[in-house]
Amino acid sequence: MESNNNTVESQLLQTLDKDGTILDSGKWSASIGLKHDDALVGTIMRLNGFELITTEKLEKKYNALTEEGKEIIKIGSPEARVWQAVPEGGIEKPTLEKQMGEAGKIGLGNAMKLKWVTMDKATNKIIKTQQSIVDEVQNQLKEIESNTDVPEATVTALKKRKLVTTGILKTFKITKGPKFALELQKAEPDLTSAMLQTGDWKGKQFKEYNFNALGAPIESGYLHPLLKIRTAFRNIFLEMGFEEMPTNNFVESSFWNFDALFQPQQHPARDAHDTFFISDPAQAQTFPEDYLERVKEMHSKGGNGSIGWRYDWSVDETKKNILRTHTTAVSSRMLYKLAQEGFQPKKYFSIDRVFRNEALDATHLAEFHQVEGMIADYGLTLGNLMGIITEFFKRLGFEQLRFKPAYNPYTEPSMEVFCYHPGLKRWLEIGNSGIFRPEMLLPMNLPPDVRVIAWGLSLERPTMIKYGYDNIRDLVGAKVSLESVRKNPIVRFDK
Numbered sequence: 012m013e014s015n016n017n018t019v020e021s022q023l024l025q026t027l028d029k030d031g032t033i034l035d036s037g038k039w040s041a042s043i044g045l046k047h048d049d050a051l052v053g054t055i056m057r058l059n060g061f062e063l064i065t066t067e068k069l070e071k072k073y074n075a076l077t078e079e080g081k082e083i084i085k086i087g088s089p090e091a092r093v094w095q096a097v098p099e100g101g102i103e104k105p106t107l108e109k110q111m112g113e114a115g116k117i118g119l120g121n122a123m124k125l126k127w128v129t130m131d132k133a134t135n136k137i138i139k140t141q142q143s144i145v146d147e148v149q150n151q152l153k154e155i156e157s158n159t160d161v162p163e164a165t166v167t168a169l170k171k172r173k174l175v176t177t178g179i180l181k182t183f184k185i186t187k188g189p190k191f192a193l194e195l196q197k198a199e200p201d202l203t204s205a206m207l208q209t210g211d212w213k214g215k216q217f218k219e220y221n222f223n224a225l226g227a228p229i230e231s232g233y234l235h236p237l238l239k240i241r242t243a244f245r246n247i248f249l250e251m252g253f254e255e256m257p258t259n260n261f262v263e264s265s266f267w268n269f270d271a272l273f274q275p276q277q278h279p280a281r282d283a284h285d286t287f288f289i290s291d292p293a294q295a296q297t298f299p300e301d302y303l304e305r306v307k308e309m310h311s312k313g314g315n316g317s318i319g320w321r322y323d324w325s326v327d328e329t330k331k332n333i334l335r336t337h338t339t340a341v342s343s344r345m346l347y348k349l350a351q352e353g354f355q356p357k358k359y360f361s362i363d364r365v366f367r368n369e370a371l372d373a374t375h376l377a378e379f380h381q382v383e384g385m386i387a388d389y390g391l392t393l394g395n396l397m398g399i400i401t402e403f404f405k406r407l408g409f410e411q412l413r414f415k416p417a418y419n420p421y422t423e424p425s426m427e428v429f430c431y432h433p434g435l436k437r438w439l440e441i442g443n444s445g446i447f448r449p450e451m452l453l454p455m456n457l458p459p460d461v462r463v464i465a466w467g468l469s470l471e472r473p474t475m476i477k478y479g480y481d482n483i484r485d486l487v488g489a490k491v492s493l494e495s496v497r498k499n500p501i502v503r504f505d506k
Contacts, residue, residue: 019045019054024193027064027185035069037182047182055183061198063191067184072177074155074166080174084156088148089118094127094139101136148174233497236486237380240474241362244382247406248360253384256341258363263335264295270306270329271343272421273451275320280336287366287377289332296330302347303329305454315459317450334366338381339421339467343451346387346463350455356388362470376483380470391462393424393446400428400444400466407473413438423448428466432476442468 022043026033033039036055040047058064076084086092089111096102096111108115119137122128131138148169154161155175169175198218199206206212234242245255269281279285307326313319335341338361345359365381384403386395397414404412411431419425422445429438444466452463471483480486485495 019051020058020195021193023054023058023185024063024191027187027191028193031187033183033185035182036185037069037071037180047180055185058195059188061190061195062188063195064188065186067186069182069184071180071182073180074161075176075178076152076156077174077176080152080155080169083149083174084152087146088121089114090121090125090127091118091144091146091149093118093122094141094144097128097137097139101131101134101138103136104130107137148172235491235496236474236478237470240477241380241470244362244407244470245360247403248384250406251358251403253358253360256338256345256359256361258338258341258361260341261334261364261366262289262332263340264298264329265331265333266295266298266303266306266329267343268333268335268337268340270310270324271347271451271454272339273309273448274420275310275322276325276328277322278420285368286336287334287368289334292332294327294330295332298329299347302454305456309450309454313450315449315453319450336367337365337467338363338383339465342383342385342465345385346447346452346457347455349387350457354387354458354461357386359385359387371484376471376487379487381467382470383465383467385463385465387457387461387463389458389460389462391446391464393426396426396444396446396464396466399464400442403466404428404430404441409441414444417443417445419443419445421448421451422446422465428468441472442466 023033023039026039036051037047040051045051055064055066059066083089087095093107093111093115096107096115104119107119111118119128123130125144127139127141127144128137129140130136151161151165151169152174155166155169166175166177170177196216198216200218202212202217206215248255265281269278270276274280303326307324308314308319309317310320311322311324313321341361341363342359345357349355349357360383362380362382364378366378369377371377384399386399400414401412409430413429413431414426415429417425417427425443425445427440428442428444430441431437432439444464447463447465449459452461453459471486475481475483475486478486484490485492
C-alpha cells in the first residue's frame with residue numbers, strides 16, 4: 012500500500028510517529044475535522060490487527076441536544092417566551108395559547124411554577140410577577156452544546172423534557188505497536204516459486220499460518236428431526252424383540268383398511284370428509300375370496316357368539332381404493348398371513364405415513380406418521396397390554412402414565428394412554444390401545460384362544476415435544492426451515 016498523507020491511515024501513523032501516543036481517538040479525529048464513525052474505527056482495528064498499533068478502549072458518557080433543545084438555544088425556552096409574550100396590562104389565557112400554540116401550554120405551566128407569571132383573579136388575565144428573568148434552561152443547553160460539565164441532576168431534568176439525550180462514546184487510546192511503520196505493507200498469503208527465483212521474498216511480509224483454524228465446512232445431508240425420532244423408536248422396538256412389518260402400500264383397499272378390522276361400512280371414518288379416495292384405479296380387484304366371504308358373514312350376520320353389525324354388506328364398498336388412514340391396515344394383512352402360514356406367537360411393529368382428509372392447523376396435517384406395536388399370542392390379557400405399554404413408554408422417558416377407557420371399532424377393551432408433562436404441568440394424550448376383537452381375528456382362521464394386543468401413537472407429537480415445536484407446520488411441509496434441520500441435535504431418550 013502506497014503512503015498517502017491525505018488518508019486517515021497515514022495521518023494516524025504520522026501522528027503516532029511524531030507524538031508517540033494518541034490519548035483519545037475521539038479528540039484526535041475532531042482536531043483534524045473527522046467524525047469518529049465506523050470507518051475510522053475500522054481503520055484503527057485494521058492497523059491493530061497488523062500490530063502497527065496497540066489500542067486501549069475508552070468509554071465516556073456524552074450529552075447531545077435534541078432538535079427541540081437546539082431550537083431553544085436559538086429562540087429561548089417555552090416559559091421564557093411566554094413571559095416575553097405577556098404585555099404590561101396582562102393577557103387572557105385563550106389568547107396567549109392561541110398566539111403561541113402548543114409551546115404556550117407547556118410554557119405557561121412552567122412559567123407559573125417559576126412564579127414568573129400568575130393569574131389575576133380580578134381581571135382573569137395572566138400578568139407578569141417578575142420584571143426580569145434568567146432563562147436557565149437555555150443557558151444549561153448552551154453549556155451542554157459547548158461540552159461544559161453539567162450537574163447530573165440538570166441533565167436528568169432536561170432528559171425528562173426530551174431536550175437532551177445521553178449515550179456512551181467509545182474511543183481508543185492508541186500507541187505504537189511492535190510492528191509500527193509509517194506504511195502498511197501488504198502481507199503475502201503464500202510463498203511462490205517466482206519469489207524464490209527472483210529473491211523478492213526477502214523484502215516481503217507473509218501472513219502467519221493459523222494451524223488451529225478449521226477447514227471449510229463440507230456440505231452434506233442432514234437428518235430431519237422426524238427421522239431422528241423414528242430411528243430412536245425403531246431401536247426401542249428392536250431392543251424389545253419386535254419384528255418390523257412391511258409398510259410400502261400407501262394405497263390400500265377399503266377391505267384391508269376397514270372391513271378386515273370389523274369396521275362397519277357406515278362408520279363416519281369411511282366418509283369422504285375423513286378419507287382420501289383414489290379415482291384411478293378406483294377399485295381393487297384381487298382379494299382372498301374365502302376370507303372376504305367370512306368377513307362379509309361376520310359383518311352382516313355375526314358368528315361365534317357375536318351378532319355382527321346387521322346390515323347389507325357391499326362388495327363395491329370394500330373394493331374402493333383409498334390412501335390408508337392407519338398402519339393397522341398392514342397389521343390386518345400380517346395377521347391374515349400369520350394365520351395362513353400356521354400361527355406362531357409374534358411381536359410386530361411399524362412406523363410409516365398415513366393420510367387423513369383433515370383441516371390443516373397448528374397440530375393437524377393431512378399426512379402424518381403412525382407408530383404401531385402389536386403382539387399376537389395365546390391367552391394375552393389387558394394386564395399384558397398395560398405392562399408392555401408401560402415398558403415401551405418408559406424407554407421413551409415417560410414414567411407417569413394413566414389409562415382411560417375408550418372406544419375403537421376393532422378393539423375391545425380399548426384404552427387411551429396419557430402421560431404427565433412436567434413442563435406443561437398437565438396430562439397429555441400420547442397414544443391409543445386395545446385388544447383386537449374376536450370378530451376381526453376369527454375370520455382370519457386364527458386359533459380361538461389367540462389374543463392380539465396393540466397400541467399406537469403419532470410420530471409428530473413426541474417430536475414436537477422433544478424439539479420444542481408448537482406448530483406442526485414448522486416441522487413438516489413447505490414452511491420447514493432447512494437451517495433448523497441442520498442445527499437440531501441428536502435425539503436422546505433417557506432410559
